[in-house]
Amino acid sequence: MSIPRFALVDCNNFYAACERVFNPELEGKPIGILSNNDGIIVALSNELKELGIKRGTPGFKIRHLLKKHDIHLFSSNYTLYGDLSSRVMESLAKFTPDLEIYSIDEAFLSLDGLEHLDLNAYGREIRTTIKRWLGLPVSIGIGPTKTLAKAANHVAKRRKELKGVFDITGHPEFEQILTSIDVINIWGIGFQYAKLLHRNGVHNAWLLSRAPQRWIKKRMTIVGLRTVMELNGISCIDLEEKAAPRKEIVSSKSFGKPVTTLQELQEAASSYCIRATEKLREEKQAASQIMVYLTTNRFKNEPQYANFQSIRLPLPSAYTPDFLSAVKKILKYIYREGYKYKKVGVMLSDIIPREMVPLDFFAPTYLDDRRLTIMECMDNINRKMGMNKLTFAGIGKARNWKMKREMLTPHYTTNWKDIPLVRA
DNA sequence: TCTGGGGTCCTAGGACCC
DNA sequence: TCTGGGGTCCTAGGACCC
Numbered sequence: 001m002s003i004p005r006f007a008l009v010d011c012n013n014f015y016a017a018c019e020r021v022f023n024p025e026l027e028g029k030p031i032g033i034l035s036n037n038d039g040i041i042v043a044l045s046n047e048l049k050e051l052g053i054k055r056g057t058p059g060f061k062i063r064h065l066l067k068k069h070d071i072h073l074f075s076s077n078y079t080l081y082g083d084l085s086s087r088v089m090e091s092l093a094k095f096t097p098d099l100e101i102y103s104i105d106e107a108f109l110s111l112d113g114l115e116h117l118d119l120n121a122y123g124r125e126i127r128t129t130i131k132r133w134l135g136l137p138v139s140i141g142i143g144p145t146k147t148l149a150k151a152a153n154h155v156a157k158r159r160k161e162l163k164g165v166f167d168i169t170g171h172p173e174f175e176q177i178l179t180s181i182d183v184i185n186i187w188g189i190g191f192q193y194a195k196l197l198h199r200n201g202v203h204n205a206w207l208l209s210r211a212p213q214r215w216i217k218k219r220m221t222i223v224g225l226r227t228v229m230e231l232n233g234i235s236c237i238d239l240e241e242k243a244a245p246r247k248e249i250v251s252s253k254s255f256g257k258p259v260t261t262l263q264e265l266q267e268a269a270s271s272y273c274i275r276a277t278e279k280l281r282e283e284k285q286a287a288s289q290i291m292v293y294l295t296t297n298r299f300k301n302e303p304q305y306a307n308f309q310s311i312r313l314p315l316p317s318a319y320t321p322d323f324l325s326a327v328k329k330i331l332k333y334i335y336r337e338g339y340k341y342k343k344v345g346v347m348l349s350d351i352i353p354r355e356m357v358p359l360d361f362f363a364p365t366y367l368d369d370r371r372l373t374i375m376e377c378m379d380n381i382n383r384k385m386g387m388n389k390l391t392f393a394g395i396g397k398a399r400n401w402k403m404k405r406e407m408l409t410p411h412y413t414t415n416w417k418d419i420p421l422v423r424a
Numbered sequence: 425t426c427t428g429g430g431g432t433c434c435t436a437g438g439a440c441c442c
Numbered sequence: 443t444c445t446g447g448g449g450t451c452c453t454a455g456g457a458c459c460c
Binding site: 034035036037038039040042056057058059060061063076221222223244246247248249250251252253254256257297298299342343345404 | 425426427428429430431432433434435
């Protein structure tokens with residue numbers, strides 16, 4: 001049996017690269033993309049990283065540097081990134097149908113059956129194609145396991161001479177290469193585990209691959225053990241070509257400025273609830289549990305309060321009003337007067353496919369009568385006319401809960417008005 | 425003034441049952 | 443004086459990912 005071969009294709013500094021596609025003047029300049037509400041920096045171009053700025057830095061903290069270094073900050077434009085992402089994935093699918101879309105900017109490809117090719121050259125062809133078709137730079141790591149493909153990608157990104165592609169499979173300097181990678185950069189090792197490993201002298205990926213497996217299992221569970229096996233070339237994490245159905249749906253946002261009244265919280269939570277139930281219907285699912293939480297601003301030196309509560313519906317549903325009344329009840333119960341609230345959120349869970357919703361003799365369920373039709377009708381109108389064109393009275397002024405996005409670029413690829421013009 | 429949002433998986437421990 | 447043991451289910455919390 002031949003060893004499997006995985007490739008990880010990862011778009012370099014994806015959000016920043018997307019902004020550059022339609023604004024080539026940004027080439028070579030430091031760019032940062034801000035989170036919702038223009039809060040923290042979530043994506044950085046290499047030039048911005050080189051200035052010593054870290055992911056997670058609040059935008060306002062570097063405001064004084066913008067002019068000096070010609071830094072360009074943008075509000076996140078997920079409509080644009082999402083659209084370019086699906087174009088990248090479609091292009092990759094032309095190379096192999098065995099593909100797992102792992103995140104907005106990454107995909108695992110199975111290269112099984114292509115071992116006879118020069119996989120480095122094959123990777124470079126993929127890379128050139130994506131660059132030519134979409135103007136986006138990608139890096140490609142290849143290895144016998146997903147974890148090693150990820151590690152190879154890490155190397156491909158950092159060593160210029162590799163030209164963005166690296167196959168680590170059976171590499172003569174395998175040991176030295178893994179030794180050069182700090183455990184924190186290994187897929188599956190986060191901040192806490194990296195601390196634990198360093199404390200115990202396991203500083204790099206090579207040492208991790210040699211670590212006693214019983215100790216790993218005990219301290220890092222079966223998940224950590226899988227990572228170690230994968231570093232040893234034993235594939236434990238398969239390619240998942242079909243997206244697994246979601247098990248929970250969360251919708252939450254921080255407020256631009258503090259909120260104090262129950263009324264306002266109700267409106268915000270209702271609008272998140274509407275969004276969450278829309279997603280639920282998009283995936284043809286139904287949920288039977290809803291949780292609402294709220295919290296004050298932990299960065300502020302003022303009285304803090306956080307709480308949550310959930311309600312179980314008698315039957316799974318995707319009928320928005322079922323959830324809206326639950327939201328109302330919960331918020332009324334957990335709300336305390338006198339605090340400045342920063343965030344409220346809604347989470348739907350216990351999700352099942354809607355064909356599995358049981359029928360009830362005595363009460364209308366989500367699936368029978370006109371409820372389904374009403375919801376579908378609303379969803380269709382909103383899809384066509386824009387989000388929240390048709391909505392529920394309960395959200396009041398909620399349309400104004402819209403995020404702060406002061407530095408938003410146009411929706412170049414998804415809105416007729418925003419399509420770039422070329423002047424002759 | 426201004427500090428994100430949306431997910432998954434695993435385990436320990438309690439409740440409950442026989 | 444003696445105070446079981448094993449199985450299952452659920453939940454909270456902690457770790458991780460992007």
